[in-house]
Amino acid sequence: MSAFFAAHRGLLEAAVQAARTRGYWSAYPEAPSGKIYGETAKADGEAAFKALLGQPFPLDQQATTRVGRETSPYGFDLAITYPSAPVASLVAAAETAGAAWARASVEDRVGVALEILARLNRESFLIANMVQHTSGQAFMMAFQAGGPHAQDRGLEAVAYAYDEMAKIPGAVTWTKPAGKVNLVLDKQFRIVPRGVALVVGCATFPTWNSYPGLFASLVTGNPVIVKPHPGAILPLAETVRVARAVLAEAGFPADVVQLAADEADAPITKDLVLHPAVKIIDFTGSPAFGAWVRAHAEGRQVYTEEAGVNSIVIDGTDDFRGMTGNIAFSLSLYTGQMCTAPQNIFVPRAGIETPDGHKSFEAVADGIKVAVDRLLGDPERAAAVLGAVQSEATLARVDAAAAKGRVIRAAERIALPGYDGARAITPLILAADAADTADYTVECFGPVAYVIATDSTADSLARAAGTAREKGAITASLYATDPAVIDAAADAFAAAGVALSVNLTGQVFVNQSAAFSDYHVSGANPAGNASLTDTAFVAGRFRVATVRRQSAA
């Protein structure tokens, strides 16, 4: 039991420290290297994944039936089924298991969570295959974002929650001077969980977006029901399998963590959200569903990441090729299916200044197109950057978008080497005018970018920040050499609650959000009502109950 806590205590303390200093830190190596994960780890992970295909997934949970119709965006059916039980039965099992979990010490709960993360880390190659063949991410990204980076985000949530709980003393003596005598109370403070926690996952980042809520709710004493997207069940089913194994080993009921899988034509998320015993909801998904969840929260703690319209504002640069190359990568990475990917690129109608001289609006737009073409010119590299498209709906959105602006670069269906029938496409780049707000101020999830001609950089900033305030945004990017412009952008995007990146021309991209350093989502605009992860993300997941006993003076 507490052996897990003892084993991982050093890591925990380093994580707590890292979250305070917020420099670069990572617990789980992101390199998919045999030297780190074992020389046979890659082959073993792939073999283990393949062995699961076409089989009932080995998850020992109550089931009245089995569900699951996942297909890989790389062109084949997973044909894996998962146990399914009525919502009321899942919640009842969570409540029963939760009673024992609530009585566990903070150290026991944290120890279990850290052991789960350690085992997930060891399985990173298996998880990578699972994430690749549900989300469509290319293998390298599926490994990193689905494995170590997601684990880092889970650990970060554990660190925040532990730090908050550790602040609360278990017992104190309260001695108040009252004239000749003292008034003395012996006080005990007890962490009280909120109730059943629900984690609603998404199809594009099934682990990365779910782990913060899952681990935050878990260590604060709440039993967790994990509801994966019907298109990306497998990575979370494996996560739940590992969690249940660790719980059982530690002497806790496995039902502290349960999977609630469903299929697209028989969804169960609303029933879970509305169950009166569900007290905490972590939701990643569309603004439409997010709005429904928030409207039906009724006193539940709800943490959402929904969607937004991310912008790049170009005022000028001292490295045009670096800038266009960096933007091209940001537009192409995972085919624009990241919540952090830019959509709108604001450029002054009159063009910009660069070390190579003045560049017209057209030249800037063309520079980005050329950079995308260059990046994706090699089919192997294109496949590694783009990966596959998770949903057929995204292809339809790209098709429809082509009519919404002047096409600078057309999207093209491409093949992914080694996979027949993969769903893959390159970015669509459109030119638009600032006046065409109906087109570009709406999120077009997928590889669609607008290069938008504005009156000035001030106009660009006002439009980019305004869209963020009204429609939400998680990231913004600025290219400028004038410090006054950088300051103005910093003010405008801070007021709109958007994380701003400035002058990225190298190997850091606006899409990337680093655990222990970046506050992913601000919670200050419609892109989400919470940050993953900060103190506010964890502090409301438990309460404190006090017992005061009168003591002799």
Next chain:
Amino acid sequence: MSAFFAAHRGLLEAAVQAARTRGYWSAYPEAPSGKIYGETAKADGEAAFKALLGQPFPLDQQATTRVGRETSPYGFDLAITYPSAPVASLVAAAETAGAAWARASVEDRVGVALEILARLNRESFLIANMVQHTSGQAFMMAFQAGGPHAQDRGLEAVAYAYDEMAKIPGAVTWTKPAGKVNLVLDKQFRIVPRGVALVVGCATFPTWNSYPGLFASLVTGNPVIVKPHPGAILPLAETVRVARAVLAEAGFPADVVQLAADEADAPITKDLVLHPAVKIIDFTGSPAFGAWVRAHAEGRQVYTEEAGVNSIVIDGTDDFRGMTGNIAFSLSLYTGQMCTAPQNIFVPRAGIETPDGHKSFEAVADGIKVAVDRLLGDPERAAAVLGAVQSEATLARVDAAAAKGRVIRAAERIALPGYDGARAITPLILAADAADTADYTVECFGPVAYVIATDSTADSLARAAGTAREKGAITASLYATDPAVIDAAADAFAAAGVALSVNLTGQVFVNQSAAFSDYHVSGANPAGNASLTDTAFVAGRFRVATVRRQSAA
């Protein structure tokens, strides 16, 4: 500006430390002593109060008209009027002022808040008169709860918020090893406030219940509109006056804090709650209005203290006289108008054991009656303990309650020495059976107590904790000598989110909640959705916006 921070920094650090260790600590002396507050402070405070009567209150705020019809529960009209302006104008002024306030440093904002508290402390005698003649509290309580204790709660909120904000580094360098080179980003983290904050006060504890939300929102950068109860405007008007004076001295717009007074027949609270710019709401009031506020929150941060049904469970005692005396005081203090006052006293039908031998149910009920009679037998002491009744409605509730059980002790109207026409009454004590749930499981705000015959202490605990879960409760009290019973009660009330006091027979009372030690309200049952004060109470009042700049490797 930062001079305020420097002046109060030692106090702030002590407060942060106190909130972590949670032993006894207080910043502001609770003794209404001339040695502490100045030999003429008492007379000066009373004179200053009297000078305000019948006059426009000197608050330099925009006004289209003036409002105010407060009457003292001690029997006279205050006849003070306050500036009034349309809700939209107040909110617009808050937004304008808030822009400058958001740009202020954490230290500047915290310095202003601490200076406001220091000045309020110096005015404690004036505030005491103001609280006495709006809430009806007796002078000593009005001084302590309305002055130093309220100031302590305000300071506690500042300490929590400062601690959270201080955790976030202003700037860091993020250096990620990437093979031969490093990826380097210079990051800045900026505290971003949420928007306009609204504090809705109550009539019984106008300062104590408002200061946590007011100061928490203020130091996290949000402009605050203070909406007092129409029956208790004056103490918050004075608070706002002091706040505006300090803000102006520090070079900030006074409208960072505004008063929004109204009258009972033309209430403006709903308009304030519904204004789209209002993003944080602190509400103290009835569950009916609290439910309305929560239902209309739509993404706003809402922190409520509503109401509950507090219980005492008597299983046995080794000090019968101490127990009954302590309970008598808890029932009588401020005529039962405290959110922490007990209402239901559960006693086994078969009676209890005491050092004086077995006491029947009737003997226990009679013991409490006798103790109340003894406490209130002396008119001076009765006046000092009971104070006056804030609202006429409370008298009507007590009248109606008399029919809901067998009267053990009748309520009686009494005179308060020195005040003609004061509204004062002694507690009503009723006997009921556990089966009469329709009567006793409803909050009857005011001096009404039920002594309830149950099958056993297990039955008592189940009923008391069940009522807490369903109707809310802030406090519970237990008398028991058997450690197993104490443990069972600790479990039951912790699960119901209630703070439990055990075997209080001396000069500590279940009604009292100590700043820096007790978590007032758990947030885990319907008595309120938040604790005042803990980290969760402050952490959501701001967000973090990041700027990342690419740096040379």
